[in-house]
Amino acid sequence: MAYEAPLEDMRFVMNQLAGLPQLATLPGCEEAGPDTVAAILTEGARFASERLAPLNPVGDRQPPTRDADGVHATPGFAAAFRQYADNGWQGVTHPAEYGGQGLPKLLAAALAEMFNGANLAFALCPLLSDGAIEALLIAGNDALKREYVPKLVAGEWTGTMNLTEAQAGSDLSLVRTRAEPVGDGRYRIVGTKIFITYGDHDLADNIVHLVLARLADAPAGIKGLSLFLVPKWLPDAAGKPAQRNDVHCLSLEHKLGIHGSPTAVLQFGEHEGATGFLVGQENRGLETMFIMMNAARFMVGMQGVGIAEHATQQARAYARERLQSRAVIGAADGPAPIIRQPDVRRMLATMRCLTEAGRMVAYQAAAAADRSRHEIEPSLRDAQRARYAFLVPIVKGWCTEMSLEVSSLAVQVHGGSGYIEETGVAQFYRDARILTIYEGTTAIQANDLIGRKILRDGGAVARALFAEIRTTASALGDGDALARAYGDGLTVAVESLDRAVAHVLKAGAANEIVAHAVAVPMLLGFGYVLGGWQYGRALLALAAGPAASDVSEAYAQGKRASARFYLSGVLPRAEGLCRAILACDEADAAASETVWGVPDALV
C-alpha cells in the first residue's frame, strides 16, 4: 500500500505548534529556515514513498537469512540503504564536522516518522546508527570519534546497541558479558547478547557494536557496567575494514513482526575474544548508554506515530473503496463505500486523532530538545532540557501504545480481508507490537516518568506544563463555540490530571508500590492530556483562518473536526485513568503488600 507523508500536517505542527520559525532564529539553527525545511521534507517524503514503502511487504515476506558468511538482508534493502546514505539522510542532525548537516531534531523527528512509517523494519537500522553516533560524540575519545563517527554519519557503517542478555532484559544489573584489558587501550570482550537489532547484515561494510560489559574488578549491579565499542571488522590505519573481529551471529530470531530487520544473537569471543575499545569511563557505561537509549526512545515514539499514520492511510483508502451495504451517511444508490458507515468513520477518526495527537506531542518534545541546545539564555536551556526529559517517556510510551490501538483498528476496518496476510494491513498489527516493548517497556517508561520526572522534582515540571495548559484552555474561552467547548473539556482533563499528580506526590512518595502501580495509567493520562493541549493550541492557531497558518481550507476544517472528535471521543479517557490513579492509596498498598486489592492469590 502506498504511503504518503502527511506533509501539510507536519508543516503545520512544526511551524505553528512546535515553533520551528523561532527555533531557526537561534544560533546554530540558522540553516533550518522554512524553505530549506520544506525542501528536505518533500525529498524525504519522496524517498519514503518511492523507495522504502514498496520494500515494506518484501521485508515481511522475505526476512534476512543467515549462512556461513553471515546475515543477508532482505532483497532490495542494501540498495535502498545505499541510497539512503548517499542522499545524506543518516547525517541530517549530526554535526557538520563529522560530515552531517547539523539540522534540528524537530526536522529529524519528521523524517524519522516518514521513514519508519514507510518501512519500520528498514528504518530501524539507521535509527540505531544515530544512537551509536550520539553515544560516541558524547563519551568517545577523540581517536574513536575520528575513526568511527564519520563512517557512521556517512552510512558507510552502521551501529547497534548491545544491552540485553538472556537473563538481563529490563534489568541490566544482571549483565554478565565480561571485558578484560589487554593493553594498548584494547579490551577482550566475551559474552552472549540477544535481541540485537541489525546485529549482523550486509547493508554496509562494517558494523559498530556498542556493548555493555563488566570489568573483572567492577562493582556488582548497574554501577559496574562499562561501554565498549566492538567493530565487526577492525579498521586498518586507512580506516578500511581489515581484520574480522571475533563477534559472530549465532542465530536470528523468528519474530511476530518487523521481519525485515534481523534480530541477532551475537557471540562476542567465540575464539580469541572480541577486541573492544572503552567508550567513556570505566563503570560509567550505563550513563552513556542512557544517552543513546533516550535518543532511541524518542525515535521509537516516532516509529509509533509513523506506523499509526501508515495504518490509518491504508484503512482510509480501503474504506473509500470497499463497497458494502447502503450508505448510512449521505445518499447513494446501491452498495456504498464503507466510509459511509458511521462506525467505520468512528474508527478512522479515532485513528486519525491518536496519530495526530502523537505527532503534536512528539514534535513538541523534539523542539524542546533543540531549544535545550540552542537557546541563548542558560535558564531557558535548562527548562527545555527538563521538559524534553519529561516528555521522552511519554512520547515513547504513549505514542507506541496508541499505535497498537490504531494498527488494530486498521485491521478491523478491513474486516475479513484484514486478517489475510496478503492484504498487508496485518503487518502493521504485527510490526507495531514490538514498539511498547523494546527500548524499555511502557512500564519502564512510566517508572522513569513517575520516579525521575515527577517525584524527584516534586512535580515542578508537571506543574509548569499544567500552567501552560490552563493558559491555552483560558484562551480558548474567548473563541467560537467549538473553542469554548474545547477549553471546558481541556480544563476538566487537566484538573483531573493535576489531582492525580498531587495524589502520587503524596501517596507515591510514601510508598513505592503505589508509585509503580499508577505509573502506566499516569503516563497514558499525560499522553491524552498533552495531546488534548496540542489540539487546543491548534484550534487557537487556526482561529485566524487557514491563510494565517499557511494551510488549505480543507486542512483547517479537517483539523477542527479532528479536535472536536478528540474532545468527545478520546480526551475523556484521561479521566477514567485519573480515577484509577486516585483509587490506589498508600494504606491499601502498605496494609496488604498488594496493590489495588490484588493479592498474590489473584495473580
Next chain:
Amino acid sequence: MAYEAPLEDMRFVMNQLAGLPQLATLPGCEEAGPDTVAAILTEGARFASERLAPLNPVGDRQPPTRDADGVHATPGFAAAFRQYADNGWQGVTHPAEYGGQGLPKLLAAALAEMFNGANLAFALCPLLSDGAIEALLIAGNDALKREYVPKLVAGEWTGTMNLTEAQAGSDLSLVRTRAEPVGDGRYRIVGTKIFITYGDHDLADNIVHLVLARLADAPAGIKGLSLFLVPKWLPDAAGKPAQRNDVHCLSLEHKLGIHGSPTAVLQFGEHEGATGFLVGQENRGLETMFIMMNAARFMVGMQGVGIAEHATQQARAYARERLQSRAVIGAADGPAPIIRQPDVRRMLATMRCLTEAGRMVAYQAAAAADRSRHEIEPSLRDAQRARYAFLVPIVKGWCTEMSLEVSSLAVQVHGGSGYIEETGVAQFYRDARILTIYEGTTAIQANDLIGRKILRDGGAVARALFAEIRTTASALGDGDALARAYGDGLTVAVESLDRAVAHVLKAGAANEIVAHAVAVPMLLGFGYVLGGWQYGRALLALAAGPAASDVSEAYAQGKRASARFYLSGVLPRAEGLCRAILACDEADAAASETVWGVPDALV
C-alpha cells in the same frame, strides 16, 4: 504452554450466578444435576489440557495443506477430532433423539470455553458443526434431519457456513451464488464462496456445507436468499458418502492467525453444478442462517473468553518464573519474579478481570437461552428469550474486543520474549484478532444491539436489566466496606448507561447516523456494566462465606480482590464511553451529514 480450565470459577459462576441448580429443576434439564455437570466439566478440562492444548502450537506452525486430493489437516488434528467425537463432545447439547445428550447450553458454553481456550483453530470445526445442526433441526425437513443430523452429532461428518463472497461480506444482500431446481427436490448450486472455515479437510468422512444462494426468480437483496445443504459427498441409501459432489476447494488463505484452521475458497459447480437440498422455505434462507449465526456468535464470544483465559494463564506463569529486577512488592533477595512488579500485577489483574467478567456475562446469556426453552411459564420463556437475544451481540462483541486487549497484554507481560514466535504467546495475539471480525464485526453486533434490541422495543429489555442491576447495587449497600464501595460504583455506572440509552432512544430514533455512530461505544458500555453487575452479584454470593458457595477460601479472596480491581481499574471505562455517546447528537448529525464532527474531509 499448559492450559488448565478454570474449573472452580466455572462452577462458581454456573452455580451461584447463572442459576444452574434452578435450571436443573426444570423439565428437560433434569440430567444437568450438579454431580453430572461437575463430572462432565472435569472430563472436558482433561481433554482440553491433554489433547487439544498440545496441538495448539502445532496448528500454528503446520497449517493444513492442499493437494489434488483436497485439504489435509495439521498433523494430530484428525486423531484428536476422532477422540472428540468418540467422547461424545459434539453431541452435548443436541437432542437425544439424534444421538446427543440434550444438556443445557450453559454447560456447552463452559465446554466451548475450554476447548476454544485450549485450541481455537481446532475447536472452530465442531463450533461450525453445532451451527449446522441447529439450522437443520430448526428448518430442515424430516428427511434431511434424519440423513444428516445424526452424522453431525456423532462427529462423523462436520458442518460449514457458506455466506461470504468476494463482494458480499458484511452485506449479504450482495450474494450472487445461484441455485436452480433440477427436480426430485434437488438444486444445482453454482458460485464461489470465500473465507469458508473448515471448508475442506480430512478430519471426517464428509462435510455438510450450508450455503446461501439465490433462486432465479428470487427478489433482490436479502429477502431473495435461500439456504441449501450441499454435502461434499452425496450419501447413498445407507448413509455412506458415495458420490463426490461438485464442490471443490480452490485455495486456502494465508492468515494472520488461527493457522490450524483451513480457510477455504470453495467453488460450487466447477463442472456439472453442485447438488444441493433446500433447507427451510425458498427465500427465507437468511432467517435460518441467522439462527445458526446467533448460535455461532454466542460461541465466538466464548472463544474470546477462552483465549483470554489461556493468554492470562500463560502470562501469569511467565511472571511467576521470570527473574528480573528487585521485588517492589514483598521482600526478596536478588532478582525477583516480575510478578513482584506492580505494573505486571496491574496487567495481570486487568487480564483476569476482563476474562472473568466476560465469563460471567456469557454464562448469564447461556442460562437465559436455556431458560427460554425450559421455563414452564410462557411469559418467563419470552422474557428470557428477549434477554438472550439482547445479550448475544454483547457477548460476541465485548468478549472478543476484551480478548484483543488481554492477548496484547499477555505479550507485554512477556517483554521481548513475547515477540519471539517460539514463546507461543504471540499466537494468542494473532489468533484472537479474527474474533472481532468473523460472524459479524463488532459494529454489526453493535448495530444489532442498538437497532433490534434497544430501539425496537423502546429500551424495555435494557431497562429490565437496569432494574436488576439497581437491585444488586442496593443489596451491596448492606454489605461490608468493599460491597458498599462496589455498590456505589455500580450505581454510578448503571445511571450513566441509563442516560446513554435514554439519549439514544431519543436522538438515535430520530437519526440513524447517531444510532450507528454510538453503537460500538454503547455495546462496550453494556459489556463493562454487565460485567460489573456480575462482580457485584459475586460479592453478594460470597458474603455468606466461601463454604456457602462451595468454593475455597483462596478462591473467595481472589474473587473479592478481582471485584475490587474491576471497580477501580475497569468499570470507570463505562463512563468515558457514555460521555462519548451523549456527545453525539441529532442536530450535529443532521446538520452536517457528519457525525461527532467528522466530515468527509477528515476521513
